[in-house]
Amino acid sequence: AQSVAQPEDQVNVAEGNPLTVKCTYSVSGNPYLFWYVQYPNRGLQFLLKYITGDNLVKGSYGFEAEFNKSQTSFHLKKPSALVSDSALYFCAVRVGFSSGSARQLTFGSGTQLTVLP
Amino acid sequence: SQTIHQWPATLVQPVGSPLSLECTVEGTSNPNLYWYRQAAGRGLQLLFYSVGIGQISSEVPQNLSASRPQDRQFILSSKKLLLSDSGFYLCAWTGRATSTDTQYFGPGTRLTVL
Numbered sequence: 142a143q144s145v146a147q148p149e150d151q152v153n154v155a156e157g158n159p160l161t162v163k164c165t166y167s168v169s170g171n172p173y174l175f176w177y178v179q180y181p182n183r184g185l186q187f188l189l190k191y192i193t194g195d196n197l198v199k200g201s202y203g204f205e206a207e208f209n210k211s212q213t214s215f216h217l218k219k220p221s222a223l224v225s226d227s228a229l230y231f232c233a234v235r236v237g238f239s240s241g242s243a244r245q246l247t248f249g250s251g252t253q254l255t256v257l258p
Numbered sequence: 259s260q261t262i263h264q265w266p267a268t269l270v271q272p273v274g275s276p277l278s279l280e281c282t283v284e285g286t287s288n289p290n291l292y293w294y295r296q297a298a299g300r301g302l303q304l305l306f307y308s309v310g311i312g313q314i315s316s317e318v319p320q321n322l323s324a325s326r327p328q329d330r331q332f333i334l335s336s337k338k339l340l341l342s343d344s345g346f347y348l349c350a351w352t353g354r355a356t357s358t359d360t361q362y363f364g365p366g367t368r369l370t371v372l
Binding site: 175177182183184185186187190229231233244245246248249250251 | 264290292300301302304307317346348350352359360361362363364365366368
């Protein structure tokens with residue numbers, strides 16, 4: 142079984158400050174990890190993913206995430222937050238590919254990020 | 259490039275009425291397709307997925323059903339809607355070409371059952 146935890150329902154940060162949205166996972170096997178962002182009444186937008194290689198992954202809109210195998214974490218970060226970053230963020234995980242797999246993702250419960258002007 | 263469409267964008271239906279939501283993908287072949295429901299703007303619940311035409315797997319027992327009549331078309335249906343079917347329905351696709359493909363989501367359908 143695979144699971145994802147986003148321990149914070151809400152994160153508030155001042156504009157210009159660094160932001161972190163936390164994610165921890167549990168999976169049997171090598172994890173494939175994803176971050177998505179959702180604006181109100183919109184679909185999820187892909188931000189970045191970790192499959193293998195460098196533990197620091199860079200994605201869209203200046204976001205990055207660090208894969209930490211020992212802590213089973215994949216926290217989303219940005220050096221300087223913008224008001225426009227305010228949205229709902231989802232972490233997701235799945236086990237590495239096997240032939241014929243439906244490749245289902247398991248999503249966390251989401252973290253609402255509010256960037257204050 | 260690939261595009262995913264969902265319609266309608268919003269829908270208000272009375273309890274007991276039928277439902278049909280449609281999702282189509284352009285620019286790819288033989289995708290995996292997924293239906294999710296999001297209640298109260300939070301967690302995503304996987305409802306159905308499909309790895310090919312006519313192949314549907316259900317994740318949660320409910321009064322909804324799904325069909326895939328064509329390679330890039332995925333339909334979510336109900337014969338009689340319940341109040342609890344209200345929510346935001348999202349369709350997603352992923353390619354079959356590589357093992358690391360990302361799921362890409364459509365714009366969603368907001369369903370309100372009254």
